[in-house]
Amino acid sequence: MKNFILFLSVILFFFAANTQSATGINDANDRNETHVMDSLANNMDFNYKIPEGYRICRDFDDKYYGYIYIGNNSPSELSRGIGNTQNSLWVHEDNECILFINSKGSFTKDGKPDKSIIELPVPTFNRISFFLKIRNSFARDITPEERAELDKVLIVWPEEKAKEVFNAQYVLEYPYNDEKAKFQEKYQLRRGICIEKWGNHLTISILTTDKGYENIDSYMKDIESAFRFKD
Numbered sequence: 001m002k003n004f005i006l007f008l009s010v011i012l013f014f015f016a017a018n019t020q021s022a023t024g025i026n027d028a029n030d031r032n033e034t035h036v037m038d039s040l041a042n043n044m045d046f047n048y049k050i051p052e053g054y055r056i057c058r059d060f061d062d063k064y065y066g067y068i069y070i071g072n073n074s075p076s077e078l079s080r081g082i083g084n085t086q087n088s089l090w091v092h093e094d095n096e097c098i099l100f101i102n103s104k105g106s107f108t109k110d111g112k113p114d115k116s117i118i119e120l121p122v123p124t125f126n127r128i129s130f131f132l133k134i135r136n137s138f139a140r141d142i143t144p145e146e147r148a149e150l151d152k153v154l155i156v157w158p159e160e161k162a163k164e165v166f167n168a169q170y171v172l173e174y175p176y177n178d179e180k181a182k183f184q185e186k187y188q189l190r191r192g193i194c195i196e197k198w199g200n201h202l203t204i205s206i207l208t209t210d211k212g213y214e215n216i217d218s219y220m221k222d223i224e225s226a227f228r229f230k231d
Contacts, residue, residue: 037088037101044105044200045113045230051222053093068100070183077180081131081189082205096212097219098187100205117199120170124194124201125150128174131192162195167229170196183207190216197229 037056041048050056068086070079088101105113125142129135129150135142142150157171165171172194181189187207195202204223208216 040087040103044103047228047230048226050090051226054090057089057091074183075180077178078183078189081176081178081181092219097206097208098183102203103201105200113198113200115198118169120196121199124196128172128194132174165224166195166227167231168195168197193223195227202227
């Protein structure tokens with residue numbers, strides 16, 4: 001009987017390992033990713049909840065210093081479109097959509113959000129125009145001509161909607177259509193959402209399979225339920 005139990009345990013172990021590797025993305029609930037999100041939320045004064053049907057995951061062994069490193073094992077088009085590092089990776093239970101979460105803050109000397117910042121910072125336009133290949137350098141600010149090109153694709157939410165949904169000052173959406181910008185050769189970068197308040201920003205990148213792209217508006221609704229800045 002003991003030998004049978006041991007044999008059964010081995011079979012179950014290998015079944016679990018194969019199931020995990022089939023998705024290519026591993027569950028990280030027993031790791032520090034939730035702690036990373038908690039730290040971000042605390043430092044940048046926002047609340048978050050993981051939407052139903054999602055889990056926080058890690059990108060194999062490319063995790064370091066609390067970041068997910070994109071550059072080594074992904075096409076350059078992906079790191080160009082979202083940056084080289086991300087704070088968190090969320091995966092939908094249908095395995096047709098993943099969300100990369102990235103953030104950056106602007107703080108006063110006492111470590112609090114700088115509430116004197118009420119205008120949308122120029123670096124936001126610099127960053128998004130670089131992601132979309134409208135400009136190729138961070139060495140200077142965006143030009144009026146580049147800004148005009150960006151405005152053709154950038155969706156700026158009305159201030160009332162930004163406040164209602166995320167309690168944010170600004171929300172910017174932009175599409176991304178480079179077929180080479182893929183994660184694990186499966187998930188293509190489709191849309192970016194930048195949420196800003198007091199110079200702090202959250203950028204959520206939506207990547208889907210071809211099948212998942214049909215449900216991108218549903219995934220967007222999940223994002224809208226997941227984040228809210230504090231007053």
